[in-house]
Amino acid sequence: MPKALPSKFLIAAVRFTWTALWHTMMARLAPRDRAGAYVRPESQFRHQISDAPDNPYQPQAGRYRLIVGMGCPWAHRTLVVRAIKGLEAAIPVVVVVPDPLEGGWVFERAHEGCRSLAEFYRLSQAGYTGRSTVPVLWDSQTRTIVNNESAEIIVLLDAAFERFAARPGQNLYPEGLKAQIDEWNSRIYAAINDGVYRTGFAQSQSAYEQAVNRLFAALDDIDAALETRRYLCGEKLSLADVRLFTTLIRFDLVYHGLFKCNRRRVRDYAHLWGYLRDLYQLPGIADTCDFDTIRCDYYGNLFPLNPGGIIPPGPDLQELSTPHDRERLGSAEAHTGG
Numbered sequence: 094m095p096k097a098l099p100s101k102f103l104i105a106a107v108r109f110t111w112t113a114l115w116h117t118m119m120a121r122l123a124p125r126d127r128a129g130a131y132v133r134p135e136s137q138f139r140h141q142i143s144d145a146p147d148n149p150y151q152p153q154a155g156r157y158r159l160i161v162g163m164g165c166p167w168a169h170r171t172l173v174v175r176a177i178k179g180l181e182a183a184i185p186v187v188v189v190v191p192d193p194l195e196g197g198w199v200f201e202r203a204h205e206g207c208r209s210l211a212e213f214y215r216l217s218q219a220g221y222t223g224r225s226t227v228p229v230l231w232d233s234q235t236r237t238i239v240n241n242e243s244a245e246i247i248v249l250l251d252a253a254f255e256r257f258a259a260r261p262g263q264n265l266y267p268e269g270l271k272a273q274i275d276e277w278n279s280r281i282y283a284a285i286n287d288g289v290y291r292t293g294f295a296q297s298q299s300a301y302e303q304a305v306n307r308l309f310a311a312l313d314d315i316d317a318a319l320e321t322r323r324y325l326c327g328e329k330l331s332l333a334d335v336r337l338f339t340t341l342i343r344f345d346l347v348y349h350g351l352f353k354c355n356r357r358r359v360r361d362y363a364h365l366w367g368y369l370r371d372l373y374q375l376p377g378i379a380d381t382c383d384f385d386t387i388r389c390d391y392y393g394n395l396f397p398l399n400p401g402g403i404i405p406p407g408p409d410l411q412e413l414s415t416p417h418d419r420e421r422l423g424s425a426e427a428h429t430g431g
C-alpha cells in the first residue's frame with residue numbers, strides 16, 4: 094500500500110518551521126539588507142607588500158604563505174596569478190577545507206598551532222571577531238596577516254615579487270590598461286563575481302530576480318565583446334580575465350544548479366565558452382582547478398541551500414580541453430614590461 098501524503102497540518106507546521114529556520118541560517122551565512130539582498134562583508138586586513146623603505150612587509154622569497162580553500166573562487170584568483178607569474182617556489186600554499194559542523198575553514202594539517210582558520214585569525218589579531226575568509230596572505234616572519242582581500246592580493250602578487258618570479262615580465266595590470274581593467278573589474282565584480290552569490294543567497298524573490306537579471310545581462314554583454322577580442326582588454330591577458338575566470342569555471346558546475354543561475358550555461362554562449370577553454374588551457378591554470386572539491390564544497394557545505402547534502406556528478410568537463418580556436422584573435426601572453 095502506498096503511504097498517503099502527510100496531513101495538511103503537518104505540511105503547514107513543517108513549512109512554517111523550516112522557513113523560519115532557513116531565514117535564520119541564511120542570515121548567518123549571508124548577511125542581507127532589508128530587501129533580502131546579500132551584502133558581502135568587507136575584508137579587514139589590507140596591508141601591502143612592497144620595497145618602500147618604511148614598509149614592514151618587504152618582498153622576500155619563502156617568507157609569505159598563501160592560505161586557500163580549493164573550492165573558493167576568491168582564493169582561486171590568487172592561485173591563478175601565482176601560476177601565471179611562476180611564484181610557486183617563492184610563495185608556498187597552505188590549504189584549508191570546510192568543516193561542515195563548525196561551519197568554517199579548518200587546516201588540512203595544523204598550521205602555526207591552529208586547527209581552524211578562526212583561531213589563526215585570532216593569532217594574527219587578538220580578539221578578532223570578523224569573518225575568517227580565504228584567501229589569506231600570511232607573513233611567517235611577523236606572524237601576522239598581511240592581507241585577506243583577494244582583489245588586493247592579486248595586484249601585489251603581480252607587482253611585488255617580480256625578481257622571484259619564474260616567469261617575470263608577465264604584467265597583468267600594466268599602467269596603460271589600469272583604467273580599462275578597473276572598469277571591467279567593477280562591472281564583473283558586482284554583476285558576476287558577487288552576482289552569482291547575490292543570486293544564490295537571495296532571501297526574497299525580488300532580490301533573486303534583480304540579481305539573476307543583472308548577472309545574465311552582464312554575461313550577454315561580455316559574450317558580445319569577446320566576439321572580436323581574445324581577452325577582455327584585447328590581445329593580452331589581464332587581471333580582469335583572471336577575475337572573470339574563477340567565476341566562469343564554477344558556473345556550469347555549481348552556480349547553474351545550486352545558486353539557481355540557470356538561464357543559460359557558459360557552454361551555451363558562442364564566445365564565452367571558447368574564452369573559458371582558452372583560459373583553462375593556459376600553462377599552469379588547469380592545475381589550479383579542483384573540480385571535485387568545488388562540487389563538494391558548494392553542494393556539501395552550504396547546508397541551507399542543499400539540506401539533503403546530495404552532490405550531483407555533472408556536468409562532464411572533459412570538453413574544457415578541446416580546441417578553442419581563439420588564437421586567431423591575438424597572442425596568449427600577458428603584457429611584457431610596461
Ligand SMILES: N[C@@H](CCC(=O)N[C@@H](CS)C(=O)NCC(=O)O)C(=O)O
Binds near residue numbers: 136166168
Ligand atoms: N572579499 C573577500 C571574500 C572572500 C570570501 O568570501 N571567501 C569565502 C570562501 S568562498 C570564505 O572564506 N567565507 C567564510 C566566511 O564567510 O566565514 C575576498 O575577495 O578575498
